[in-house]
Amino acid sequence: MRWAVAFFLLHNCHIAAQDIMGEFGAGGDVRLIQTDLAALELDENRKDLSCNVTPIRKATLGFDLRMHAGYGVTIPLKELAGSGNHLTIIFRVTPQQETARPIYFAQYFRVPPIEADARGETYLEGSFDMGEGTYKVDWLMRDASERLCTYHWEVEATLAERDKDVALTLAPGELAVSRYEVFEEDQPVTRASPEDGINVKVLVNFAPPNPNAAVLQPLDRNALISIIRSIARDPRVSKFTLVAFNLQEQRVIFRQDEASRIDYAGLRTALESLNLGTIDVGRLSHRNGEALFLAELLQREITEAKGVDAMILAGPKALLSQNLSADELRKIGPLRFPLFYLNYNLFPELIPWRDAIGNVVRFFKGTEYTITRPRDMWRAVGEMITRIWQNKNERQLASKGQ
Helix, strand or coil: CHHHHHHHHHCCCEECCCEEEECCCCCCCCCCCHHHHHHHHCCCCCECCCCEEEECCECEECCCCCEEEEEEEEEEHHHHCECCEEEEEEEEEEECCCCCCCEEEEEEEEECCECCCCCCEEEEEEEEEECCEEEEEEEEEECCCCCEEEEEEEEEECCCHHHCCCCCCCCCCCEEECCCCCCCCCCCCCCCCCCCCEEEEEEEECCCCCCCCCCCCHHHHHHHHHHHHHHHHCCCEEEEEEEEEECCCCEEEEEEEEECCCCHHHHHHHHHCCCCCCCCHHHHCCCCHHHHHHHHHHHHHHHCCCCCCEEEEEEECCCCCCCCCHHHHHHHCCCCCCEEEEEECCCCCCCCCCCHHHHHHHHCCCEEEEECCHHHHHHHHHHHHHHHHHHHHHHHHHHHHC
């Protein structure tokens, strides 16, 4: 009952995006009514408006290399009965450091008319990102009648011991709105010159880990976007070519050549064109069509890879009915540059065997990395870029010595 009602309410409300209000006080731009400020300051939980808050007290590391925390809140529908209502959620997050100042966040929800005898409850949630540290959260929700629900808790954002070497994108004590728009542009990167930096070609299979799935889930799509961002953010990469394809549909959906910045808006539009739930009768008539498409794609991209220092393949396991044969692979090569494969696989114990792309990489004596956790991505990309950069330097020194 709860989830069905929650879906109804959320999809019939006008929901503004979560905003960061800024700092309160001198130099800040936050304006709070006195009752809200008093409720945040008073370190006790109120339930004038009945609700149940479930906070996330232990932040988790995401593939975007940020620590994530937040909350969920349930509200009985009878509390919102009437011809309409609106809910305002304000919460402030204060790093527990000397001289640290709190940051305020806000969310707004418009509630549709609800019958007085409505049963069940609705569910709302929010989140925020942070660097390492301890944070105090003071949270309130207010309805149109000025009834309040308040809650206070602490969040611990600490990398696990095995993740201590991961470089987060937010500094200790730094706060940010959670990135709901995964296709937002990155900040400009000061890149190495073409002579000193590396030029890479990145081929990404945007496909669901389950080959029978009819949609690419946001979790998996966002992880693949994070892999691209990790490569593009490295200043040692002076130029990159991005080729996004879908093995199931047997087509290239996006291409960007010799770029210094990713066109995320164009990539988003391309991904929206995927139609995984539709079966193309023409493709069914081609036996081993996916393997043939993969062979043709690799042969074309390798042949056209002029001045490339490495080729990087990324995506979930490509489980085909038939892998490329040794004869087909010989037609692709030989390679003039190293080959890498970033295999996105959240559950390697369930699919431990090598896939079609992994077989290609093995044939050409390339390197395969399994990406199961954010730390795997961070370490794999860092090691891979270093190896490519060192390989280029060694080749340059060898050519000068001849």
